[in-house]
Amino acid sequence: MRATPRHRFVHRFRANSDGPLHDLDADPISLLPVVYHGQPLTHVAADGTPLPSTNSEAAYVLWLVERLGVEPTQQILEIGSGSGWLLAVMAHLAGPEGAVTGIEIIPSLADQSRADLAELGRGNARVLTADATCEPISGAPFDRVIITAATWSLPAAFFDLVAEGGKLLVPLRLPRDEGCEVTLLRRESCGFRAEWSFPGFFVPLVGASQSAEIARVRIDEWTVQAGIDAEPSLSYPFWFASLAPSLPGTASPAFRRHLAMTEPGFTIFEPAAARPAAAKWLSDFGLLDGKAGSAAIMRAGRLIGYGAPTATRQLLESYRRWCDLGMPGPTAYKLQVIPTEATVSNETAALTEVRGDSTFIRSIDAHAGAWCNLLERTSS
Numbered sequence: 450m451r452a453t454p455r456h457r458f459v460h461r462f463r464a465n466s467d468g469p470l471h472d473l474d475a476d477p478i479s480l481l482p483v484v485y486h487g488q489p490l491t492h493v494a495a496d497g498t499p500l501p502s503t504n505s506e507a508a509y510v511l512w513l514v515e516r517l518g519v520e521p522t523q524q525i526l527e528i529g530s531g532s533g534w535l536l537a538v539m540a541h542l543a544g545p546e547g548a549v550t551g552i553e554i555i556p557s558l559a560d561q562s563r564a565d566l567a568e569l570g571r572g573n574a575r576v577l578t579a580d581a582t583c584e585p586i587s588g589a590p591f592d593r594v595i596i597t598a599a600t601w602s603l604p605a606a607f608f609d610l611v612a613e614g615g616k617l618l619v620p621l622r623l624p625r626d627e628g629c630e631v632t633l634l635r636r637e638s639c640g641f642r643a644e645w646s647f648p649g650f651f652v653p654l655v656g657a658s659q660s661a662e663i664a665r666v667r668i669d670e671w672t673v674q675a676g677i678d679a680e681p682s683l684s685y686p687f688w689f690a691s692l693a694p695s696l697p698g699t700a701s702p703a704f705r706r707h708l709a710m711t712e713p714g715f716t717i718f719e720p721a722a723a724r725p726a727a728a729k730w731l732s733d734f735g736l737l738d739g740k741a742g743s744a745a746i747m748r749a750g751r752l753i754g755y756g757a758p759t760a761t762r763q764l765l766e767s768y769r770r771w772c773d774l775g776m777p778g779p780t781a782y783k784l785q786v787i788p789t790e791a792t793v794s795n796e797t798a799a800l801t802e803v804r805g806d807s808t809f810i811r812s813i814d815a816h817a818g819a820w821c822n823l824l825e826r827t828s829s
């Protein structure tokens with residue numbers, strides 16, 4: 450941090466995304482506390498337009514870089530290098546015998562970052578202005594690659610960016626835009642295998658391969674479109690380890706993750722009336738089976754079905770399986786990412802999901818994160 454001051458890489462910005470507009474070049478001294486307050490800074494263009502780019506919260510990003518394992522002499526790539534600050538940090542860690550390359554799609558940011566890197570004397574850093582999802586990247590394979598934007602699919606060319614045994618750290622978008630799982634992937638001969646993951650939020654990676662934005666569903670609109678009764682066809686208590694029926698139970702986030710990781714029909718249901726942003730994590734979730742005209746929704750202490758009972762049955766079956774596995778938590782899901790063209794059927798996978806050029810194969814290692822293990826430990 451001391452060798453690579455953050456204030457040398459931010460210019461016009463807002464703290465978080467909604468604070469007042471700051472111009473560090475016009476007011477360098479009084480803005481230092483804002484720059485070092487430990488918050489993401491959103492870049493703003495010269496004409497005042499907000500840019501879809503942030504300088505992420507410094508401590509968090511440095512922790513991720515530590516997980517990535519950046520060391521002297523490595524060849525490193527950052528996709529989405531933005532202000533160039535993180536690139537400068539990694540150039541420092543890679544040392545004079547290592548080198549870092551940044552790819553940034555916004556030309557004004559790429560230009561500014563080149564100037565700031567040169568002024569700080571980081572001669573082992575270069576920045577290319579390009580859309581990384583479709584333009585060729587020279588210098589591959591790299592020992593370490595970090596993508597600092599939320600990614601839906603890994604384009605085919607990304608597999609060859611990482612040397613065998615090398616690592617890729619990437620925020621992978623969860624289905625239905627439930628945020629990201631920031632995942633450390635190790636390059637193996639046939640693709641990537643996840644070594645570690647952690648929840649996080651990043652600006653999205655833009656590009657044609659990233660277009661799979663799946664909208665949340667409003668059940669009142671969906672029933673009209675599907676031509677089924679707007680009234681629930683079933684509704685019964687499903688308290689789900691909750692002490693208060695109006696709140697989701699404590700196990701609910703873990704089961705929600707299980708559905709997201711294993712059921713293609715996993716859906717988040719938008720409430721008819723707008724809710725405050727803080728209630729995002731309390732949104733209703735469940736399964737949707739469009740073909741059968743069936744929906745099953747877990748809503749604060751109840752399981753509610755619309756149309757045919759197919760989705761409800763599927764949800765209960767999934768719930769039983771999750772219980773039998775010992776209620777696995779988020780760390781139990783193991784991920785392999787392989788090029789879609791190389792995909793072979795895998796009988797043991799909990800869910801195989803084709804995302805454009807890359808296929809995500811998830812399996813469950815219940816022992817790694819099951820709630821029953823936690824309970825056993827607590828009771829002993």
Ligand SMILES: C[S@@+](CC[C@H](N)C(=O)[O-])C[C@H]1O[C@@H](n2cnc3c(N)ncnc32)[C@H](O)[C@@H]1O
Pocket residue numbers: 501502503504505528529530531532533534535536552553554555558579580581582597598651652653654655656
């Ligand atoms: C969170 S910012 C990275 C911040 C950076 N680490 C720093 O220190 O300032 C993510 C960046 O990814 C860039 N980006 C998004 N899609 C891209 C793409 N397809 N190719 C290259 N850059 C992209 C955005 O413009 C944005 O600047």
